[in-house]
Amino acid sequence: MGFEFLGLSEQLLAAVEEAGYTEPTPIQAKAIPAVLQGKDILGIAQTGTGKTASFTLPMIDILSQGRARARMPRSLILEPTRELAAQVAENFEKYGKNHKLTMALLIGGVAFAEQEKLLDRGVDVLIATPGRLLDHLERGKVMLTGTEILVVDEADRMLDMGFIPDVEKICSLMPPRLQSLFFSATMPKEVKRLTDKFLKDPKEITVSSPKSTAQTITQKLVRVASDPKTKRAALRHLIKTNDVKNGIIFCNRKVDVKIVAKSLAVHGFSVGEIHGDLPQETRMQTLAKYKAGEIQLLVASDVAARGLDVSDITHVFNYDVPNNPEDYIHRIGRTGRAGREGWSFTLTTPRDKKYLDALLKMLGKDIPEEKLEGFEAPEPRGRKPRQQKDDGAKQPPAEKKSSSRRSRGSRDREPRGDDKPVVGMGDHVPAFLMRDAK
DNA sequence: AAAAAAT
Numbered sequence: 001m002g003f004e005f006l007g008l009s010e011q012l013l014a015a016v017e018e019a020g021y022t023e024p025t026p027i028q029a030k031a032i033p034a035v036l037q038g039k040d041i042l043g044i045a046q047t048g049t050g051k052t053a054s055f056t057l058p059m060i061d062i063l064s065q066g067r068a069r070a071r072m073p074r075s076l077i078l079e080p081t082r083e084l085a086a087q088v089a090e091n092f093e094k095y096g097k098n099h100k101l102t103m104a105l106l107i108g109g110v111a112f113a114e115q116e117k118l119l120d121r122g123v124d125v126l127i128a129t130p131g132r133l134l135d136h137l138e139r140g141k142v143m144l145t146g147t148e149i150l151v152v153d154e155a156d157r158m159l160d161m162g163f164i165p166d167v168e169k170i171c172s173l174m175p176p177r178l179q180s181l182f183f184s185a186t187m188p189k190e191v192k193r194l195t196d197k198f199l200k201d202p203k204e205i206t207v208s209s210p211k212s213t214a215q216t217i218t219q220k221l222v223r224v225a226s227d228p229k230t231k232r233a234a235l236r237h238l239i240k241t242n243d244v245k246n247g248i249i250f251c252n253r254k255v256d257v258k259i260v261a262k263s264l265a266v267h268g269f270s271v272g273e274i275h276g277d278l279p280q281e282t283r284m285q286t287l288a289k290y291k292a293g294e295i296q297l298l299v300a301s302d303v304a305a306r307g308l309d310v311s312d313i314t315h316v317f318n319y320d321v322p323n324n325p326e327d328y329i330h331r332i333g334r335t336g337r338a339g340r341e342g343w344s345f346t347l348t349t350p351r352d353k354k355y356l357d358a359l360l361k362m363l364g365k366d367i368p369e370e371k372l373e374g375f376e377a378p379e380p381r382g383r384k385p386r387q388q389k390d391d392g393a394k395q396p397p398a399e400k401k402s403s404s405r406r407s408r409g410s411r412d413r414e415p416r417g418d419d420k421p422v423v424g425m426g427d428h429v430p431a432f433l434m435r436d437a438k
Numbered sequence: 439a440a441a442a443a444a445t
Contacts, residue, residue: 081442108444131444161442252440276442302441323439355439 006032009061011098016057019094025050027207031181032058040202041181042195047154047306048333049207055151055181056091059125062149064099068122072146073104077127078167080157080306082107082280083287085127087309088153092125101125106142108132109280116141130158130166137173144173155184155191157306164190171198186326217336218343221356221367225377226349228256232263234375235319238345239269239297246290247315248308249299250331252323260319261299270294275301305330311337318346321355325362345370350377 003016003024024032028050031041035058045051059075068074079085089105096103104118106128115132119142126133126142136142150171152158158167171194174180182195182202195202224234239247249264251257254275261273272286272295283303290298291310298304299319305327313335322328328346336342346367348356360366 129443133444135444157442163443166443254441305441323441327441 001029003028007036008032008057009064012057012061012095015095015097018097021053025054025207027051027205028054028057030203030205030207031055034203034205035059035179035181036061038179040179040199041183042199042202042204043181043183044185044187044204044206045183046185046333047309047330048337051153051183052088052091052309053095055153055183056088056095059149059151060092060096060099060101063101063124068102068124069146070122071119071141072143073119073123073126074146075125075149075151076133076144076147076170077125077151078133078153078158078170079127079129080154080161080163081303082109082129083283083303083308084154084306085129086284089127092127103127106132106136107280109283112136130163130170133170134166137170144170145175147174147178149179149181150174151181151183152194153183154306155182155194156186156188159188159190164194168194168197174198216339216341217332218341219332219367220343220345220370222345222347222370222372222375223377224347224349224372224375226351228259230375231319231347231349232260234347234372235260235317236264236267236269237372237375238317239264239315242315242343242345244296245314246293246310246312247297247317248304248313248331248334249297249317249319250305250322251299251301252320254301256319257299257301264297264299270296271299272297273299274304276303302327302331305334308334309337310334312340313337314342316342316344318344321346321348321352321359323355325355325359328359328363 001024002022003013006024006029027043027045031043031054034041035055043051043054063074066074077088079088085105085107089103092101092103101124102122103125104115104123106115106126108129108131115136119136137144152167158164180199182199184191222234222238224231235249249260251260254277257273257275261271264271272290274283274286286295286298289295302322316332316335318328318331322331332344335344
């Protein structure tokens with residue numbers, strides 16, 4: 001079944017066709033007619049299911065009737081991260097090219113003046129992260145009383161990030177006559193409470209289990225030693241020995257994003273980095289370069305784990321096992337999209353045991369291992385593998401590390417017989433790379 | 439235990 005049976009306008013269908021889409025995804029097929037009928041929606045869906053177009057398309061047609069008034073947006077879309085907000089804005093631009101809708105993007109890290117100017121002129125579509133929107137609300141720059149459609153996207157992630165009180169406050173400022181669309185990958189209690197409170201007889205649409213990963217992704221687990229040099233060397237080895245057209249490398253910590261990105265750059269890789277401490281402008285530029293194929297590798301924090309839509313990422317590397325098992329699904333879900341083949345490699349060290357166990361438990365199956373000779377952690381000598389008998393009782397930390405003999409000197413040495421030259425982060429870093437390190 | 443988001 002094609003898009004033409006969903007009730008969308010001719011102009012919109014033309015834009016969809018031009019974008020290269022011929023068949024709606026399940027959530028689009030179910031949501032679009034319902035949204036056009038003015039129904040509230042509760043969509044249980046992950047990113048990558050075509051969720052964004054399931055609300056942007058019908059919204060464009062609904063909003064094409066009528067005109068925006070100053071400071072009173074006609075629709076509001078809340079997103080948890082700035083990048084997602086920007087991505088939704090791109091979506092409106094792509095599909096709304098044959099309509100003359102006005103739009104504003106209200107996210108942090110960007111100057112207020114331009115945003116205010118747009119608001120003053122009146123916008124049909126307002127896309128925002130909660131913090132910056134509340135800021136504008138408090139300054140009296142925007143009123144929500146004219147809102148016709150509200151979208152709360154990634155509600156469970158809003159919860160994780162502590163945005164639920166903000167979202168609730170924003171919802172409470174809405175006029176009574178309002179069409180609301182909520183999307184969430186999972187339905188934790190707090191999100192359920194919110195949807196019960198604000199949705200009116202919603203149509204519930206559930207697509208694909210949030211615990212499943214695409215079948216098109218080949219997943220591998222790679223056991224490596226804990227020290228950073230070995231991990232970085234293992235990562236480089238994986239990149240070199242696989243046909244990585246376009247890869248993303250996830251680290252758990254921002255500081256490691258920085259270190260890994262620099263190290264890869266020193267080793268001659270085409271690489272960019274993205275995390276929440278970088279200026280918004282840099283984040284946008286790096287993402288744009290990556291999407292344009294000007295950068296082969298993107299080292300990222302979990303800011304990029306969810307929803308990032310780059311169509312042909314071939315490889316995802318987890319430099320660390322994610323602390324939240326669900327993040328694994330989101331991270332590797334950046335590859336193998338739209339039926340394409342994708343590969344993921346997850347580095348794991350003995351220190352990750354707890355997180356790895358939690359991850360495997362959630363997956364309900366093992367991740368096939370790929371042996372990487374020369375990078376593995378040395379077998380613990382002189383004692384048999386620790387019997388992990390856990391009956392729930394907490395053992396006192398038995399005589400903390402007799403390994404205080406792990407002297408400074410040995411830590412600085414390569415832990416393996418490696419004939420490659422050791423390239424440290426010291427003298428070999430070119431000046432241009434050091435510039436932003438101040 | 440860390441990341442994200444308002445300044």
